[in-house]
Amino acid sequence: MSASFVNFYNIYFLHVELILLFILTLIIIVHFIDKLYFKEKGDSKNLVFIIIILIFLIHHLLLDSVNSPKLIIFFYGYFIYSNFIVWLKIVMLTVLIFYFVLLLIYNQIIKVPLFEYIVLILTAFLGSFLFMISNHLFVMFVFLELVNLCLYCLIGLNKYSNKGIEASFKYFVQSSLATIVGFFGISLIYLSMGTLFIHELHILYVAGAFNNITILGLTFILFSLFFKMGLFPFHSWLPEVYQGSLLLTAAFIAIIPKTAYILVFLRLIVEFYGTLEHISFMFAFFSVIYGSIITLYQTTFRRLIAYGSMVHLGFIIMSISLYGVYTIAAAIFYLLFYIYLTVFNFAIMIFFFERNYKTLEITFIDDLSRLSIITNKNKLMIFFFSFILFSFAGLPVFVGFISK
Numbered sequence: 001m002s003a004s005f006v007n008f009y010n011i012y013f014l015h016v017e018l019i020l021l022f023i024l025t026l027i028i029i030v031h032f033i034d035k036l037y038f039k040e041k042g043d044s045k046n047l048v049f050i051i052i053i054l055i056f057l058i059h060h061l062l063l064d065s066v067n068s069p070k071l072i073i074f075f076y077g078y079f080i081y082s083n084f085i086v087w088l089k090i091v092m093l094t095v096l097i098f099y100f101v102l103l104l105i106y107n108q109i110i111k112v113p114l115f116e117y118i119v120l121i122l123t124a125f126l127g128s129f130l131f132m133i134s135n136h137l138f139v140m141f142v143f144l145e146l147v148n149l150c151l152y153c154l155i156g157l158n159k160y161s162n163k164g165i166e167a168s169f170k171y172f173v174q175s176s177l178a179t180i181v182g183f184f185g186i187s188l189i190y191l192s193m194g195t196l197f198i199h200e201l202h203i204l205y206v207a208g209a210f211n212n213i214t215i216l217g218l219t220f221i222l223f224s225l226f227f228k229m230g231l232f233p234f235h236s237w238l239p240e241v242y243q244g245s246l247l248l249t250a251a252f253i254a255i256i257p258k259t260a261y262i263l264v265f266l267r268l269i270v271e272f273y274g275t276l277e278h279i280s281f282m283f284a285f286f287s288v289i290y291g292s293i294i295t296l297y298q299t300t301f302r303r304l305i306a307y308g309s310m311v312h313l314g315f316i317i318m319s320i321s322l323y324g325v326y327t328i329a330a331a332i333f334y335l336l337f338y339i340y341l342t343v344f345n346f347a348i349m350i351f352f353f354e355r356n357y358k359t360l361e362i363t364f365i366d367d368l369s370r371l372s373i374i375t376n377k378n379k380l381m382i383f384f385f386s387f388i389l390f391s392f393a394g395l396p397v398f399v400g401f402i403s404k
Contacts, residue, residue, distance in 0.1 A: 013074050013081040016057065016089060017129050023053055024122045031115050047118060051100050058093050061086055073135055077197050080135045088263060089129065091336065095255055096125060098343050099248070106248050106350055113157060121252060124150035128260040137186045137196040137221070140264065141179070144228070147257050148175055154252065155245045167244025171237045178227035178234070185220025188213050202271040215275050218268070222276055228261050229313050230306075232287040242306040250302060251346035254309055255339055262313070262335060266320055266328070273323055281321040287314035305345065308392060312338045337391070337399050345388050348381065 027046050071082040099121070107114055127146035134140035152172050158164025190196055192213040193204055204210065227234035242250045269276055291310035298304040316338070319331035391398040 013072070013079070016061065017126060019053070019057060020122060020126045020129070023050060024119065024126065027115075027118060027122070047100055047104060047114065050118070050122075051097055054093055054097050054100075058090055058097075061090050061093070073199060077199065078136050078139055079130075079133045081133065085133060085263075088132070088259070091339065092125075092128070092256060092259060095339060095343055096121075098347070099252065099255075102251070102343075102347055102350060103248055109350065112246065112248075116153075116157065117248075120150045120154050124154070124252070125256060128256055132260045132263050135198050137189065137198065141182055141186060141224075144182075145179060147260070148179070148228075151175075151253060151257065154249045155241055157249065158244065158246045161244065163240075163244035164246070165244075167237075167240045171241050174237050175227070178224045181220050181227075182224030185217040185224070188217030188220065192217070198267070198271055205272055205275075210272075210275070218272060218275060219279065222265075222268070222280065225261050225265055226283055229258055229265075229317075230310055231283050231313060231317065232290045232310065235287070235291075235307075235310055238310065239303040239306040242302045243300060247346065247349060250305075251342070254305070254342050254346075258309075258313065259335065259339060262316060262320075262331075265317065266331075269320055269323060277321040277323055281318055284314040284317035284321060287311065288318070301349070305342075309338075309342075312392075341388055341391055341399070344384075345392075348385055348388065351381070 027050065030046060071080065073080050103112075103114070103117060103121075106112065124147050127143045127150065131140060131143040131147060134143060152168060152175075155164065155171055156168040158167075186196060189201070192211055193201060193209070195201060195204075223234070230238035241253060245253070265280075269280070287310050291307045291314065295304055295307045295311070298307065312334070316331045316334050319327045319334065387398070394401045
């Protein structure tokens with residue numbers, strides 16, 4: 001096999017990531033050209049252009065999914081490609097299109113730094129894709145930190161709010177500590193096994209070469225992932241970030257990164273079954289119990305969603321930890337239900353605002369008592385909002401009941 005064919009073979013399986021990188025570079029160049037020569041910013045037009053490209057990209061992935069391999073390792077063993085990953089990319093790209101449409105609507109209600117939002121979201125999205133397909137633990141955590149750096153900046157965009165600055169600082173400090181724990185776990189694995197490629201570690205595990213140091217390293221990596229997901233007891237940042245950041249920042253944090261984290265957790269469970277599922281089930285179980293109790297005492301809707309997401313992710317992790325064909329399928333279905341219901345939930349929350357006609361200041365409503373007054377004025381809003389909440393709660397007939 002020639003070297004040129006091998007290079008094309010590697011690039012082909014990274015074509016989605018390369019297209020996202022091209023879009024990101026093009027948007028940055030166009031923005032600065034507009035700023036230097038035309039003295040105006042066409043960020044809204046750029047956003048529409050991105051949405052159109054993403055639609056064509058989804059169409060291409062749908063055609064590609066027919067002939068996608070079940071699993072292939074490429075680029076010298078650093079990345080993997082599979083049909084399941086292709087379908088998950090399609091779901092995430094669909095969510096990204098909805099997100100950018102909501103960003104256009106949100107920008108009409110209250111002005112946000114649109115260019116910074118576009119760049120940070122696309123960079124975090126690219127990092128999430130590369131994080132999902134990584135087959136090397138160190139490379140995986142490098143891309144994980146790329147996502148986290150974007151999240152630090154996104155949370156900090158709410159710079160005129162003390163809660164936003166506080167949430168950004170808290171998340172930065174705590175997330176840095178969790179990353180250090182994860183890298184320490186990686187160093188323990190390399191110390192004991194001499195490799196960080198997941199497929200090679202799987203072979204060593206099947207051969208019975210794992211020791212207590214390796215299992216401790218995997219446990220530290222698991223703790224780092226649980227912090228990023230916001231599971232109990234690593235959840236202290238979660239309600240602060242949801243309440244302190246801008247509304248669409250909280251929406252992005254609630255969906256895209258957590259989807260990537262769950263896929264990586266699923267891979268770790270599949271590759272090293274017999275080492276991680278018991279401790280994972282325990283943390284997920286306590287997350288469901290704690291989140292269900294603490295939500296009863298919340299008075300703001302964003303904190304309610306934050307603790308609710310803890311419960312939903314706990315159910316997903318518990319289902320994966322049981323490690324069966326039906327339980328993993330149920331977890332994937334639950335994840336899809338959680339993703340799209342969260343999108344619809346934040347889409348409705350955009351319209352929960354009050355305008356001060358004297359100062360023209362817009363305030364998004366978060367208090368539950370005031371929220372009930374606003375929804376009572378619109379019967380259609382009550383219907384959709386009730387459908388989403390009943391689905392989240394898992395009442396019979398609704399989609400949440402079917403998944404649970």
